Amino acid sequence: MRYKIAVLPGDGIGPEIIPQAVKVLKTVGKKYGVQFEFKEGLVGGAAIDVYGTALPEETLKLCEESQAVLLGAVGGPKWDSLPPAQRPETAALLALRKGLGLYANIRPAYLFSALVDSCPLKKEVVEGTDLLILRELTGGLYFGEKKRQRTDTGEVAWDTLIYTSEEIERILRLGFELARARRKKLTSVDKANVLITSRLWRETAERLAQEYPDVELEHMYVDNCAMQLIRNPRQFDVLVMENTFGDILSDLASVLSGSIGMLPSASIGGQTALYEPIHGSAPDIAGQNKANPLATILSAAMMLRISFKMEQAARDIENAVNKVLEQGYRTADIFREGTTLVGTEEMGELVRQAVEEG
Ligand code: NAD
Numbered sequence: 001m002r003y004k005i006a007v008l009p010g011d012g013i014g015p016e017i018i019p020q021a022v023k024v025l026k027t028v029g030k031k032y033g034v035q036f037e038f039k040e041g042l043v044g045g046a047a048i049d050v051y052g053t054a055l056p057e058e059t060l061k062l063c064e065e066s067q068a069v070l071l072g073a074v075g076g077p078k079w080d081s082l083p084p085a086q087r088p089e090t091a092a093l094l095a096l097r098k099g100l101g102l103y104a105n106i107r108p109a110y111l112f113s114a115l116v117d118s119c120p121l122k123k124e125v126v127e128g129t130d131l132l133i134l135r136e137l138t139g140g141l142y143f144g145e146k147k148r149q150r151t152d153t154g155e156v157a158w159d160t161l162i163y164t165s166e167e168i169e170r171i172l173r174l175g176f177e178l179a180r181a182r183r184k185k186l187t188s189v190d191k192a193n194v195l196i197t198s199r200l201w202r203e204t205a206e207r208l209a210q211e212y213p214d215v216e217l218e219h220m221y222v223d224n225c226a227m228q229l230i231r232n233p234r235q236f237d238v239l240v241m242e243n244t245f246g247d248i249l250s251d252l253a254s255v256l257s258g259s260i261g262m263l264p265s266a267s268i269g270g271q272t273a274l275y276e277p278i279h280g281s282a283p284d285i286a287g288q289n290k291a292n293p294l295a296t297i298l299s300a301a302m303m304l305r306i307s308f309k310m311e312q313a314a315r316d317i318e319n320a321v322n323k324v325l326e327q328g329y330r331t332a333d334i335f336r337e338g339t340t341l342v343g344t345e346e347m348g349e350l351v352r353q354a355v356e357e358g
Helices: 014-032 045-051 057-064 088-100 113-118 165-180 196-209 222-231 243-257 294-306 311-326 344-357
Strands: 002-010 035-040 068-073 104-110 130-136 146-150 155-159 185-190 216-221 238-241 264-268 273-277
Touching (some): 002 014, 002 057, 014 294, 014 311, 014 344, 045 088, 057 088, 068 088, 068 294, 088 273, 104 165, 113 311, 130 165, 130 243, 165 185, 165 196, 165 238, 185 196, 185 222, 196 216, 216 222, 222 238, 222 243, 238 243, 273 294, 294 311, 311 344
Parallel strands (some): 002 035, 002 068, 130 238, 185 216
Antiparallel strands (some): 104 130, 104 264, 146 155, 264 273
16 A cells, blocks of 8 residues: 655644654554655745745645645744735645645544643543544634724724535534544534524534434533533533634643643545644744654544544554553653653654554
């Protein structure tokens, strides 16, 4: 078997964490007799510096011609003063999602038992957390019409939250399917007491629920959901929501995993899926061998599971991460007294070895 993977390290810690996931994938390839062909492309600020644009045509083409994309992170202070439409986060990420038709972002939040003490919440609250946030990715508030203009008295600006019933239905359907393959509970998150888009969302969920009698559907307002995620995260299995709600609540859910450096994600919908950690480019620690590469390595596991249907290989990686954590190795973000502090590269190598031995 031969698979083409587009590798886009991006900015900040991206070029440090991506090589760790690539070396783990190479080891998986050897172990399972699968050939992964890695091709690097520029994206984000790194691409602006060379091509003057955050998503050069050849990078998009490389992604389209690959079976999967592995992305680090984009953005940083150097490009913050650019107009919003040219900034790496908007010009690269949103264009990549749109270009590849990635309408769904899957973000599992899982707490490895070795990291219970790295979580700021009480052990009895977080232990056993295993939930999945499904975020709509190409519609909603981030993609509706935006405008800013002068008025007689100052300025006015607006963003638009807009959804078609088709967009809502396809993300909810995926939510039901994912819940069906897990613990069969779907929480549909909305703000139906205020937003008319949420009322369409809720009605669509009710209609689809008829087709999934084996899945328990509940509705929850987004503000209550933020509280419930911290108060009792074990009540959740799959949560599905609008783009902005998902962006915010998945960062909140990262606390449940011990660190934002632990959360992987997959964006799916088109022919080529994209895998990336949920965190950003972390400019504050970039270039210091301090970043936690586990979210990126776990994103590679999602790639094996979803794009290449290599379930056992995905589990090998997850088990290797578990083993290394159980052995007490920690990057700075999850370090506690009594554990062993390691850098980005060492952590990547430890996981690679554990995959090889496992
Ligand atoms: P961030 O996620 O980069 O960092 C937030 C905090 O978490 C920082 O203290 C950082 O050091 C820490 N952190 C993040 N990832 C870590 C890791 N793997 N290991 C250890 N610590 C980690 O968010 P931010 O500071 O708000 O944004 C920085 C830049 O990244 C901005 O330009 C932002 O726009 C961009 N960004 C990009 C993406 C993306 O590429 N998908 C997502 C979010 C933010």
